[in-house]
Amino acid sequence: MRRSAVSIHDLSVSRSQRLVLQEITCTIPVGMITAIVGPSGAGKSTLIGAINGLIPAADGTIIVSGLGRLTAPGVMRKHCRQTATVFQEHALIDRLSALDNVLLGLADSRHPLSFLPWPRALQRRAAEALASVDLLHRAAERVGRLSGGERQRVGLARALVREPRLLLADEPFASVDPALVQRFAGMLRRLVVERGVTLVIVLHQMETARPLADRIIGLVDGRIRFNGSPREFDAAAEFRLFHASPTKREKNGCFNA
Numbered sequence: 001m002r003r004s005a006v007s008i009h010d011l012s013v014s015r016s017q018r019l020v021l022q023e024i025t026c027t028i029p030v031g032m033i034t035a036i037v038g039p040s041g042a043g044k045s046t047l048i049g050a051i052n053g054l055i056p057a058a059d060g061t062i063i064v065s066g067l068g069r070l071t072a073p074g075v076m077r078k079h080c081r082q083t084a085t086v087f088q089e090h091a092l093i094d095r096l097s098a099l100d101n102v103l104l105g106l107a108d109s110r111h112p113l114s115f116l117p118w119p120r121a122l123q124r125r126a127a128e129a130l131a132s133v134d135l136l137h138r139a140a141e142r143v144g145r146l147s148g149g150e151r152q153r154v155g156l157a158r159a160l161v162r163e164p165r166l167l168l169a170d171e172p173f174a175s176v177d178p179a180l181v182q183r184f185a186g187m188l189r190r191l192v193v194e195r196g197v198t199l200v201i202v203l204h205q206m207e208t209a210r211p212l213a214d215r216i217i218g219l220v221d222g223r224i225r226f227n228g229s230p231r232e233f234d235a236a237a238e239f240r241l242f243h244a245s246p247t248k249r250e251k252n253g254c255f256n257a
């Protein structure tokens, strides 16, 4: 049995005073790819936000392996240092170049008020991260002038430059050219295999999730409705997750959890 990077127990999360995640209990295995799937509004981004500590829990616990409970003093800072997130809406600064946006991924490695140029070694690391997403040729371009897919790749590079132990990615392929999705999926797989990174990735397309993931967590209406391997995620499971009416889902309950 694999060690867990993160263990989640009975987690509930509210947004605007409405429960959007309920009774979430699962583990994120270390050095593996866990895909979070489910219909729109199921709570996938909220779960990513809870794991990276941006969205507080209303109830339950999140335990980070080697650090402890996310709410314990000092744990959050250490957790942030070893975690990187690729946000769904990119969260980039349009007026800065692609390279400078990637360097922002390293902002916590120097004084926040530093006006000095970035050290060469860090600039090289940022350039390598851009190269890994095939974007080195746009390094000097202002991000506001890049396409949606290119911006998404800058966001991915900004996360990769941190060399994280835990990488959280919220639909990182959403506006990436379909021809590039397989390449980036392969790159993320290598990151996991070669560097032992733990990857939690929100994906909309099951045809991307199935071959990429080691584990699949399926959410519907803020609850886990599937937790198993891609092999176990058969057509019936897919139907229950994405197509069953709310009453049918309720009757079926959680499967493979």
Ligand SMILES: Nc1ncnc2c1ncn2[C@@H]1O[C@H](COP(=O)(O)OP(=O)(O)OP(=O)(O)O)[C@@H](O)[C@H]1O
Pocket: 015, 016, 020, 038, 039, 040, 041, 042, 043, 044, 045, 046, 047
């Ligand atoms: N900032 C917010 N304030 C209040 N409610 C929110 C906020 N963001 C999301 N929600 C609500 O929380 C629920 C879960 O949203 P979330 O974005 O986590 O779902 P999702 O599965 O990631 O959806 P999608 O696939 O469309 O991105 C939804 O009902 C959504 O309306």
